[in-house]
Amino acid sequence: MDETPGRPAAGRTARKREAILTAATGLFLRNGFHGTSMDEVASLAQVSKQTVYKQFADKEALFREIVEGVTGNSDAVVDLVTTAFGKAPATSRADLEERLRAVARAHLDAVLRPEVLSLRRLIIAEAEQFPDLARRYYEQAPSRGVDVVADCLRTYVDAGLVDADDLRLAAGHFAYLALAAVQDRALFIPTELPDRKERDRIAAAAARAFLAAHGTNRTEG
Amino acid sequence: MDETPGRPAAGRTARKREAILTAATGLFLRNGFHGTSMDEVASLAQVSKQTVYKQFADKEALFREIVEGVTGNSDAVVDLVTTAFGKAPATSRADLEERLRAVARAHLDAVLRPEVLSLRRLIIAEAEQFPDLARRYYEQAPSRGVDVVADCLRTYVDAGLVDADDLRLAAGHFAYLALAAVQDRALFIPTELPDRKERDRIAAAAARAFLAAHGTNRTEG
Numbered sequence: 557m558d559e560t561p562g563r564p565a566a567g568r569t570a571r572k573r574e575a576i577l578t579a580a581t582g583l584f585l586r587n588g589f590h591g592t593s594m595d596e597v598a599s600l601a602q603v604s605k606q607t608v609y610k611q612f613a614d615k616e617a618l619f620r621e622i623v624e625g626v627t628g629n630s631d632a633v634v635d636l637v638t639t640a641f642g643k644a645p646a647t648s649r650a651d652l653e654e655r656l657r658a659v660a661r662a663h664l665d666a667v668l669r670p671e672v673l674s675l676r677r678l679i680i681a682e683a684e685q686f687p688d689l690a691r692r693y694y695e696q697a698p699s700r701g702v703d704v705v706a707d708c709l710r711t712y713v714d715a716g717l718v719d720a721d722d723l724r725l726a727a728g729h730f731a732y733l734a735l736a737a738v739q740d741r742a743l744f745i746p747t748e749l750p751d752r753k754e755r756d757r758i759a760a761a762a763a764r765a766f767l768a769a770h771g772t773n774r775t776e777g
Numbered sequence: 778m779d780e781t782p783g784r785p786a787a788g789r790t791a792r793k794r795e796a797i798l799t800a801a802t803g804l805f806l807r808n809g810f811h812g813t814s815m816d817e818v819a820s821l822a823q824v825s826k827q828t829v830y831k832q833f834a835d836k837e838a839l840f841r842e843i844v845e846g847v848t849g850n851s852d853a854v855v856d857l858v859t860t861a862f863g864k865a866p867a868t869s870r871a872d873l874e875e876r877l878r879a880v881a882r883a884h885l886d887a888v889l890r891p892e893v894l895s896l897r898r899l900i901i902a903e904a905e906q907f908p909d910l911a912r913r914y915y916e917q918a919p920s921r922g923v924d925v926v927a928d929c930l931r932t933y934v935d936a937g938l939v940d941a942d943d944l945r946l947a948a949g950h951f952a953y954l955a956l957a958a959v960q961d962r963a964l965f966i967p968t969e970l971p972d973r974k975e976r977d978r979i980a981a982a983a984a985r986a987f988l989a990a991h992g993t994n995r996t997e998g
């Protein structure tokens with residue numbers, strides 16, 4: 557059961573570490589921090605408990621490694637939003653509304669992925685026990701999403717299509733118009749997610765409401 | 778430690794039951810379902826473990842009783858919203874905007890109460906283990922809040938101040954414009970709630986954005 561450090565053992569150690577992380581991720585997401593034991597992690601990963609403790613000092617260290625790993629990978633939201641906004645800027649309000657609809661639609665699909673909802677639920681559940689992790693997740697995921705929207709909208713402020721009074725607040729309006737109602741429901745009722753048609757409807761309504769609230773009249777119609 | 782049913786014991790039993798519920802509420806909100814044991818409940822309530830089990834079959838029964846008790850008391854959100862909307866209906870868009878600002882502001886204070894945030898966090902955390910409780914909470918709290926806003930807005934549809942295309946969706950836009958950004962942040966970072974000035978700013982922006990998106994132009998200005 558013991559691996560002494562060195563070439564041949566290194567690969568095996570890495571594989572075991574991977575197996576532990578995979579097993580623990582599944583257990584934490586399903587049963588929470590308190591509902592998961594190191595015994596279960598070892599059993600599911602098919603390694604000894606000593607092997608688990610050789611890799612991770614305790615359950616908290618294991619939990620931190622997993623949440624930080626997921627949180628660090630936050631470029632996905634940036635890519636998703638900037639891609640949906642498109643490269644060449646929209647030149648009319650109608651075109652911008654269509655882009656916003658696409659952004660909202662893509663963002664909705666991203667936040668409604670079951671593993672994203674489970675992770676969100678897990679981090680919220682442990683926000684009082686692991687305040688630093690929860691803050692980092694907030695900053696790297698929902699808050700970063702709003703920042704990226706604000707960055708993308710800046711072009712349209714310059715183009716006179718969007719009002720720049722408070723761009724961060726306006727970007728938050730857009731993001732939460734698109735996501736909040738559905739995400740809120742999904743946190744409580746994860747088994748009934750909106751279908752494509754409903755997501756289309758919500759995304760279109762968010763784009764329209766956002767431009768009514770924060771668009772200028774310069775190129776309206 | 779045993780109470781046989783009857784007059785003199787009844788009061789004592791009720792008091793013990795109350796002490797158990799109070800202790801368990803605090804522990805569940807702080808440590809979650811899995812992080813709370815019946816031993817701790819008994820110890821904090823200063824009763825024997827047998828007394829706890831005489832009142833509640835198991836930890837799940839105790840958890841259900843507490844969450845259902847809080848969820849049943851959902852008239853508060855109805856009162857809050859209808860009171861802030863005011864009795865005599867607003868007759869101008871400016872007056873309606875002021876009412877909406879007041880509704881948003883009162884609603885913000887309500888959802889940002891630390892015990893409401895903790896309860897929300899607890900129910901979200903246990904949504905997969907107790908789907909019926911989570912659904913009921915969703916229906917009685919956030920969803921009911923949107924319903925009440927929709928009911929209050931109906932007057933203004935009739936008065937020609939609000940567009941009725943999809944009143945439930947519009948009411949959701951209003952509620953989430955007011956609450957979502959702040960509530961989302963508070964779930965992850967419960968120790969830094971927005972101050973009065975910030976709440977005022979968010980409520981005013983939500984009222985303005987909502988009327989821009991869903992108000993008619995009939996009495997604008």
